[in-house]
Amino acid sequence: MSCTVCKTLNCTNNPLLARLPDLTSEQPTISQNNGDAMTTLSGPTNDLLHKFPNLYEKVFTVSTAPTCIELYQSQCGSLPRTALDIGSGPGRELADLAEMGIDCVGVDFVPMMVEYAQKNYPKVEFIQGDMREFRLGRKFDMITILGACINYMLDNADLEKALTTVLAHSHEDTVVIVEPYNTTSFVGTNTPPLEYVIPDGEFKAVGSATYEWSQKEQLISRVRTWRFSEGQDDIQDTYKQRLYFAKELQYFFEKNGFSVVNTVEHQQSKIYNKSLFLLATPSN
Ligand SMILES: C[S@@+](CC[C@H](N)C(=O)[O-])C[C@H]1O[C@@H](n2cnc3c(N)ncnc32)[C@H](O)[C@@H]1O
Numbered sequence: 001m002s003c004t005v006c007k008t009l010n011c012t013n014n015p016l017l018a019r020l021p022d023l024t025s026e027q028p029t030i031s032q033n034n035g036d037a038m039t040t041l042s043g044p045t046n047d048l049l050h051k052f053p054n055l056y057e058k059v060f061t062v063s064t065a066p067t068c069i070e071l072y073q074s075q076c077g078s079l080p081r082t083a084l085d086i087g088s089g090p091g092r093e094l095a096d097l098a099e100m101g102i103d104c105v106g107v108d109f110v111p112m113m114v115e116y117a118q119k120n121y122p123k124v125e126f127i128q129g130d131m132r133e134f135r136l137g138r139k140f141d142m143i144t145i146l147g148a149c150i151n152y153m154l155d156n157a158d159l160e161k162a163l164t165t166v167l168a169h170s171h172e173d174t175v176v177i178v179e180p181y182n183t184t185s186f187v188g189t190n191t192p193p194l195e196y197v198i199p200d201g202e203f204k205a206v207g208s209a210t211y212e213w214s215q216k217e218q219l220i221s222r223v224r225t226w227r228f229s230e231g232q233d234d235i236q237d238t239y240k241q242r243l244y245f246a247k248e249l250q251y252f253f254e255k256n257g258f259s260v261v262n263t264v265e266h267q268q269s270k271i272y273n274k275s276l277f278l279l280a281t282p283s284n
Helices: 015-019 037-041 053-059 065-076 092-099 111-120 156-168 246-255
Strands: 082-086 103-108 125-128 140-145 170-178 195-198 205-214 219-228 235-242 258-266 275-282
Touching: 053 111, 053 195, 065 092, 065 140, 065 170, 065 258, 065 275, 082 092, 082 156, 092 103, 103 111, 111 125, 140 156, 156 170, 156 246, 156 258, 246 258, 246 275
Parallel strands: 082 103, 082 140, 103 125, 140 170
Antiparallel strands: 170 275, 195 205, 205 219, 219 235, 258 275
């Protein structure tokens, strides 16, 4: 499945790419301060599930949309009229919200994710952009950053740029819902997800993950090996993400124009023991 010569996923000789030609558009240029982050944000280019959103949806089967509505209503009582999902991935959450009559826009960094979402959910607008810099020129009732997208902000400066983007799309009553990793899953006696399963289809596979933790940089590095059921070569994909504790994120939100109004642990999926959600509103 990886290139038989160089064993990487991105090589144009990769037979998987050849079989899914509609998902092989150009990669964006990724620039980050930290040299190593190239490999991380090549997460999009290096993470099997980012490159193939159809497989992402087979591994992560639970939509967070109902939780977002529950959390939004706990603040506002009503449904949002408009929603922006940052790091919208395959687009499933926004498709669910659009079914409720909410006017939705999704922004994601990876073109494959955007193309997949546009193709599968044509009623929702999906745009390619980087949360550190995009500007849509409109404001939304609810802004979500789900599925640990915020953990791609590897250093404080990137996080603050992302929060500036969120503020630029907020009006005074906007509710921001952020789902970082629950860092307690990575420390102490708790374990992060060790196994990822593509349960069926042409690329049925099990991905076994190991993690390294850099205390100094507060980064986790994951190495995951995918073993396929149909005699395909193994694939290894890697990522780095920054871990944030809830109080730390609260500090950055408050420094960048928000008040954190609630922090909630929530049972969400089989892969993550407990998801963590922070709810914030603009402070002015
Ligand atoms: C784990 S997926 C989560 C997808 C979806 N939100 C969910 O909860 O299922 C992380 C997503 O974040 C996106 N992403 C990573 N860095 C980003 C950035 N700088 N700006 C926008 N999206 C980004 C990736 O492309 C990927 O689609």
